[in-house]
Amino acid sequence: MTCCSPARPPVAGRGHNPPVSESVNPASPSSVRRFLASRGIRPSRRLGQNFLTDRGVAGRIVAASGLQPGESCLEIGAGLGMLTDALTAAGARVTAVEVDARLAEALAERMAGCANVRIVHGDFLKLDLRDLLSSIQQPVRVVANIPYSITTPIIERLLEHRTAISGIALLVQKEVAERVSASPGSRQYGSLSVFCQMFTEARVAFAVPRHLFYPEPEVESVLLLMTPRETGLAPDREDAALRLARAAFTQRRKRIVNPLSELLGLPKEKVEDAMRRAGIDPARRAEELSVTDFVRLAELLLPSASGPV
Structure with a gap:
């Protein structure tokens, strides 16, 4: 991870949890377990808290996203910061949204010396996305390991603001990615396919094995790439x-x-x-x-x- 200058990103809800002596290593499941226990955090299925624990995969995600040094990036569901680390190392200016106040605070503490990282505590589906995007230098590239249970609402919100977005790279459930990228005539093709393909070029980049998450998800995961495009229609x-x-x-x-x-x-x-x-x-x-x-x-x-x- 590269940090430019010591600056603490703003985050709501700071000061509620006591500091811990050991900083989390998001690439070590044992470190992740100890860290979560020290903060009294039990991974929530409702919040889709399955943390990526492989730096190599995080690097592959960033590379596949097409991110360039100096580019603005929006991360949804930053969690413990595995992707945040990779995005920062790639030279991105990162705005990371995290709904869990405890994780947002912990990540802000760990990223305190990184002037090019801003942590936003909030529910992505309830944030004023227009206002958030206007606060980021555009165009914005979205790279995220999102909660799988709200994949469709997240995609819908992003595509509502597609003119501000240069590309989207999301870790999602395999079945959803197949529906998004399905061709006419296939079993997976449906109204979600039509919606996504009207506004983007969509494809599946690669699969990510379950054992590279903590805790392991019950479904298969893939990286979904979507490139917004103009329809030429009113x-x-x-x-x-x-x-x-x-x-x-x-x-x-x-x-x-x-x-x-x-x-x-x-x-x-x-x-x-x-x-x-x-x-x-x-x-x-x-x-x-x-x-x-x-x-x-x-x-x-x-x-x-x-x-x-």
């Missing part, structure tokens, strides 16, 4: 396509004509005609349509943002 057209996709996937095993007819309140014949005009076989199911298909179909079935879905 916001109301983006919304119309996504609303159509959500409607279509409510009955993913049926021909798309059926759910769209029911939820849009249109005769099946009109839906079938629109599909033919969009160059889509009316016999197709939702899981067979690409993002572009949903955009074309929305132009015909939802000509304005005030459509009925």
Whole structure:
């Protein structure tokens, strides 16, 4: 880890826990266990507290993220600081968000001499993200080991502010990453796939074994990479396509004509005609349509943002 000058990052809730003589080594499970015990912290499943304990993997994550020296980085769920260390060593200006006040305080203590690290205590889903991003030099690269139980809400929030973000690298549950990056026609492809692929290029970089976390998660983990992109569509057209996709996937095993007819309140014949005009076989199911298909179909079935879905 490289630190530029002795400056203590601001953090809410400081001073509630007594200092400990031993600083945690996040790459040592035994050190992590001793440290957590000394602070009276029991890893919370609700908060998704599965701490990465391998510096090599942390370095691979930072390298795969595309982070460049001097670039701004937002870390969500900093925990004990394994990724924070790697990001700082790579020369990033890091803003690390941590919901657990005890961990936020401990990390602020450990990073006290690093002027290029700021620790923010708070719930990422409740923070004013626009305000937070405006306080960071843009564009911002997001690199994080996030709580798996709130992966979708985190991605949705990030993509709402995608114009300020240059790239996203998230450790997530394998099944969720497969849904995000799935191709049309696959079992995993769904409305989440359409949403993410409308606004990003998404791919799975590599898997991270369970034994490299403490405590070990019950699911498989992978690094998901997402590069935001412009759609070239007006916001109301983006919304119309996504609303159509959500409607279509409510009955993913049926021909798309059926759910769209029911939820849009249109005769099946009109839906079938629109599909033919969009160059889509009316016999197709939702899981067979690409993002572009949903955009074309929305132009015909939802000509304005005030459509009925």
